[in-house]
Amino acid sequence: MALPDPVPRPIDHVLRGAPDAPALLDRAGGWSFADLERAVASVAGWLVRQGLAPGDRVATWLPKTRLACVMPLAAPRAGLVHVPVNPLLRRAQVAHILADSGAALLVTQPARAATFEDGDVPASCRVVDETQIGFDAEGPGPSTADPQALAAILYTSGSTGRAKGVMLSHANLWLGAVSVAHYLHLAATDRVLAVLPLSFDYGQNQLFSTWFAGGLVAPLDYLTARDVVRAVERCEATTLAGVPPLWVQLLEADWPAATAARLKRLTNSGGALTPRLVRGLRERFATAEIVAMYGLTEAFRSTFLDPAAIDANPDAIGRAIPFADVMTVRADGERAAPGEPGELVHAGPLVAQGYWRDAERTAARFRQAPAFAAHGGLAVWSGDTVVEDEDGLFRFVGRDDEMIKVAGNRISPGEIEEAVLKGDEAREAVAIGVPDDRNGQAIVVVLAGDATGEERLRSRLKTALPSFMQPARYLWRDALPRNANGKLDRARLRAELLDGVTS
Template sequence: MALPDPIPKPIDHVLRGAPDALALLDRAGSWTYAELERAVASVAGWLGRQGLAPGDRVATWLPKTRLACVMPLAAPRAGLVHVPVNPLLRRAQVAHILADSGAGLLLTQPARTATLEDDDVPASCRVIDEAEIAFDGDGPGPSQADPAALAAILYTSGSTGRAKGVMLSHANLWLGAVSVAHYLRLAPADRVLAVLPLSFDYGQNQLLSTWAAGGMVAPLDYLTARDVVRAVERTEATTLAGVPPLWVQLLEADWPAETAARLVRLTNSGGALTPRLVRGLRERFASAEIVAMYGLTEAFRSTFLDPALIDANPDAIGRAIPFAAVMVVRSDGSRAASGEPGELVHAGPLVAQGYWRDAERTAARFRPAPAFAEHRGMAVWSGDTVVEGEDGLFRFVGRDDEMIKVAGNRISPGEIEEAVLQGGEAREAVAIGVPDARNGQAITVVLAGDPAQEEELRTRLRAALPSFMQPATYLWRETLPRNANGKLDRATLRADILSRVTS
C-alpha cells in the first residue's frame, strides 16, 4: 500500500467520508458526514461569537457527548485551541489545567460545575453548560488555517509534578490521523467503538483517524466490560482500541460467539501486551488482527507491530509508523548498533511543539535530532530505553523516568505525593508503582508519620483524586531514608518495595 500524502491540512478538513455515509453513532441516534460537518460549523460559529481572540483556549470537561466529539474540529475551525480535560479528574486537577492553560471558556455540565469551588475557575474563564450550544446554527465552512498553528493542548502527567500541556498543531493531528488510518487499513465500512477518553491522544485519534478513512465512530462511556460487549453488538463494531487492563477485563467477560466475531481489528497502546494476553485475545477474537503500538503524547505515536508478526515477536513494539523517524541513540548522541540498548528518539512532523508555557521542561524533552538523523530539526528524546534488532523491530527495555501507569493512565508520583501531604496526615511521602496483574501497576505510598491517620487520609484522597490515582497500599515508617545530598532516597525505597513485591 502506497504511503499516504504527507502534506498536512487544517484538522477540520479530516471529515472525508461520503456526505450520506454514517460518521457517528450513539444512543441519541446517528449523524451522517453532512450532519457532522454542519454540527462542526455550528459549534465553530457559536465559538466565534463569544468574544475570544484567535489562539485563545477553550476547555471541555465532558464525557463522550456529541459536543465532546465535535470540539476537536470546531475549536480549531474557529481559530481557537481546544483543551480537553479528562472527565475522570476531580476539581483540583481541573483547576490546575484551567489556570495553566489560561482557558477563556469551560464547556461542561451542571453536575460537574457543582463540584468546583469558587477559586477553581479563574476570573477570566466563563463556565458554559454544553446544553446551551446548538448543532444546527450558522457557522463557517472548512478553515484555511496554517497547518503549523496550534490546534490543541493535551495535558499529560510528568514524573516530577502536575500535568503539563503538550502543544499539538493542525499538522500533528492531521498527519497522525492519516498515518493511523493508513497502517490500520481503516476503510469506509469500518465501525470503530471508541471507549478510550477523548482527552488522551490515543482516544482522540480514534475519532480523527476513523473520519479520515470515511468510517463510523461509536463513542462509548462504559462502567463494566459487559457494557463494551453489548456496545460491540449494538453498533456492529469492527474495531476496538484498548489498553492492557481493559483487555484483561474483556477476556473475563461473556462474549456471544457472533458478537466476538464482529471484531476484525484490536489495537493496543498504553502498555505492553503480554504473551498470555495475546493468546487470550487470539482465542476469544479469532477473526481479529491484533495491532500493538507504542507512543508518547509528545510525538503522538512512534511504532506499530504488523499483526502478522505479533505471535512470533510478542516482545516487540514494531517499526516506525508513517511520517515518524524513530532511532536508537547512545548517550554520546551516536547511533546505537543493532541489539545495543539506547534511548528512543522520535523525529519528523509528528513531533509536538513542546510544553505549554514551560520552557524548562520543553528544553529537557524536545532537543535537536541527532546529527545522523534523516529528519533534522526538533526531536522528542523519550527517556525510554529500547533496542533495534537485526530484524528491524524495536523492543522496549525500560523507562528512565518514574511515571506510574495504572490502567493505561500515566500518573505523576509528584502529584500523588502533593495530594497526600496536603492534609498534614503525613510528614513525608514517596509514591511508587508496583506490578499489578489487572491494572499493569498499582500505587504504593511510603509515608513518614502516624499510621493512625490512615483512615482520615484515605477519606480525604477519595474526594481529592480520581479513582485511577488512588493509592492501593500505604506503608508507614518513622522516617524515610535520605541520600548524601539530604534528599529522599527514592531509588532505595523503590528497590526495597519492588523486591518485596517480586520476591
C-alpha cells in the first residue's frame, strides 16, 4: 500500500471498503461495509435526536458489542466527542471519568448501571441502555467536520492521581489509521481478531486501520487463551494484536498447526517482547511476521520495528512510524548523539491536543518541540529514556515515572494507594511494580499498619478495583521510611523490593 498524502479527514471516513465486502464479524453474524455505514449513520442520527450540544461528551461502558464498535465513528459524525470507558473498570473509576469528562450521556448495560451508587453519575449525565439504540434508522452521511475538531477523549493513568483524559482530534485518529494500515501492509483480504479493549488507543485503532484498508474486524471478549485459539479458527484471522502477557498465555495454549498457520501477522505493544518470547512466537507461528511497536496514548504510537529486524535486534523499539517525528533529546534540550541516552520526544500530526481540562499536566507533558525537530509546535515529552543507534534504531532504556504496567495496563500507583487508604486498615501505603514473568509487573503494596487487617483490605479492594489493579502482595511495617524532605521514600522502598529486601 502506497502511503497516502497526509491530509487528515473526519474519522468516520475510514469506512473505505467495497460496499459488499465483509467489515465486521461476531457471533451474531457478519456486516458488510454497507451494513456498517448504515449502522454508523443510524446511531449518529439517534444521537442527533437527543438534543445534545455540539462537542458534548458521550461515554460508553460496554464490552465489544456492535454498538461499542460503531460509536467511535457515530459520535464524531454527530458532532459529539466519544469517551470509551474500559469495561474492566469498576464503578468508582467510571464515576471519575463521567465527572471529569462532563459526559452528557452514558451508554451501557443494565447490569453495569446497577452497580452505581448514589452520586456516581452526575445529575447532568443521562444513562441509556444500549439496546435502546438501533442500527436501521435514518441518519447523516459522512461527516464534514473540521479534522482538527475534538473527536475522542481516551482516559489513561498517570504516575500520580486518577486517570486523565487525552484529547484526540479527527486528524489524530485518521492519520493513526492511515499510518498503521501502511506499515502493517493491511489489505482488504485481512481479517483482524480484535482482543484488546476498544478503550485503548491500540485496541481502537484495530477498527480504524483495518477498515481503512478495507479489511474485516472480528471483536472478541475472551476469558481464556483457548477462547482466542478458537476465535482465530472460527474467524479465519490473519492478524492478532497483543501485549506480552497475552503472548505468554497463548504460547501455553494448545494450537492446532492449521490454526496457528492462519496468522500471518502478530503485533505487539504495551511492553517489550523478550528474546524468549520472540523465539516462542517464531516456533509456534512460523509463517507470521512479528511486529514490535512502542507508543503512548498522548501521541498514539511512535515507533515500529521491521519484522525482518526483530531477531537481530530484540531489544529495539524500531524507527518512527509514518507521520511521526521521533527524536532523542538530552537534558539540555539538544539532540542526543548516537548511543547517547536521552528523552524520547514525539512531534508531528499524531500528537494529541493535551489533557482534558488539565492545563497543569498538559503543560508538563506537551511542550514546544526542539528547534531541530522536523515539525514545530507542541511535542510530547514522553519521560522515557531511549538511545538511537548509528543505524537509526531506537532502543528503550527506562521509564522516568513510577507507572506500573500489568498485562499491558498502565496503572497509577496513586490510584492504588488512594483505594487502599479509603479504609482504616493502614495509615500509609506505597504501591510499587515489581517484575513478573507472566504479567510484566505485579503490584506490591507496602503499608504502615497492622497486618491483621489484610483480609478485610483484600475483600474491600476486590469490589473497589478491577482485576488487573489488584495487588499481588502486601508488606506490612510499623512505619514507612521518609526522605530528607519528610516525604515517603518511594525510591528506597522500590530499591529494597527490587533487591529482594522486604524487611
